[in-house]
Amino acid sequence: MDTVRDFYRLNRTRLGEWLPASSLALIYSGRAPRATADDFYSFKPDRNFYYLTGIQRENFWLMMVKTGSEVEEILFIEEPRPEVEKWVGKRMTREEATAVSGITTVFYGKDFKSVLNKAIHDKGLSGACFDLERHAYEEAPNEVHRFAGDFKEKFPQMALHSLHYILRDLRMIKQAVELEQLRGAVALTRLGIDEILKSLRPGLYEYQMEALFNYTIMNNGAEGNAFKTIAASGENAVILHYIENRKKMKKGELVLFDLGARFGGYNADVSRTFPVGGTFTPRQRALYEMVLTVQEEVLKIMVPGTPFPQLNLKAIEVFTRELEKMGMIEKPEEVGRYYYHGVGHYLGLDTHDIGARDVPLAPGMVITLEPGIYVAEEAIGIRIEDDVLITPEGPVVLTADIPKGVQEIEALMKR
Ligand SMILES: [Mn+2]
Secondary structure, eight states: OOSHHHHHHHHHHHHHHHSOTTEEEEEEOOOOOEEETTEEOOOOOOHHHHHHHOOOOTTOEEEEEEETTEEEEEEEEOOOOHHHHHHHOOOOOHHHHHHHHOOOEEEEGGGHHHHHHHHHHHHTOOEEEEOOOOSOTTSOOOHHHHHHHHHHHHOTTSEEEESHHHHHHHHHSOOHHHHHHHHHHHHHHHHHHHHHHHHOOTTOBHHHHHHHHHHHHHHTTOOEESSOOEEEEGGGGGSTTOOOOOOBOOTTOEEEEEEOEEETTEEOOEEEEEETTSSOOHHHHHHHHHHHHHHHHHHHTOSTTOBHHHHHHHHHHHHHHHHHHTTSOSSGGGGGGTOOSOSOOBOSSSSSOOOOSSSBOOTTOEEEEOOEEEEGGGTEEEEOBEEEEOOTTOOEETTTTSOOSHHHHHHHHHO
């Protein structure tokens, strides 16, 4: 594959192969919801639309029409409006849309409904596919759900299919172009963590570490944060998604960082736990090394063929063994007091990337490895998270360069 454009083209080809005969697929790029007055939430492009086109623009549609084995690709973009462009910048032209995506048929949005209607009738289509992902039964319908409902009313003869499962299966296996972006995101994250290690000391506030990380990755070309940086010292570290970051860090405490840069649309997701004062106490060190042991043992089974759920079962098994050894628990059921989340998730265009959780691991998957131990009564929370690529030759730790050994951390903090 010579260009990124070939990557998007290949993704569309694979989706086209999956589409039922005589059907069309409609994928929407999304739109930022209004926050208040004339202030909108920041736009997050639909990841599937991006995966298929390489375009990060609001209110675009990709239409794929399959008749026989032919698949026609049509892109609908927003029309240029000079009076609006003075405020929000230039819109993408049809030529630019073709250059990025490789799609040669590009219409303006105003033609969407007539082209759609004509395609269905001229080609006698019988099916329509939308990304109908739903996280919870109670969840409010999004724009695509609403559009699909409206579509079904207008074309009751057509069968609806969800694109979610095929896109999930495609995105689960990363290709070379994606791994390059992920490595870029990891490299930026490493720069940020290096700066934290240089500056961390008692008396500073958690938000200062957050600011330093965010500044460093942006200053080096990151598109942004993969997610809101977590800098949780002392007792805050037992709250998994603590994001306030307002506390002053004290000598003797540990501080847990969970952070990542985004690059080329792809996210790094890394956790490190450091001693605020530069050295671990013996107790902190013992707990820290327990988490490292769990990491090492789970890593060994991160090979093709291992069932995904086995990773967390292994983490629980090792934590149970180690916690019993230290006399912190008496029965295996008690392990949930100190370890209470999953050991990993897929990583990619989304930080918690889509992917099946009931399948064997396969080459090309990128999965986080993040055991953690949380001892509320001692105000200690430790999580160590690496990003791991599954290959036929064994696991490749993409974040291997980011310091995590006890001696390594203490030496770096002495500088
Ligand atoms: Mn994670």
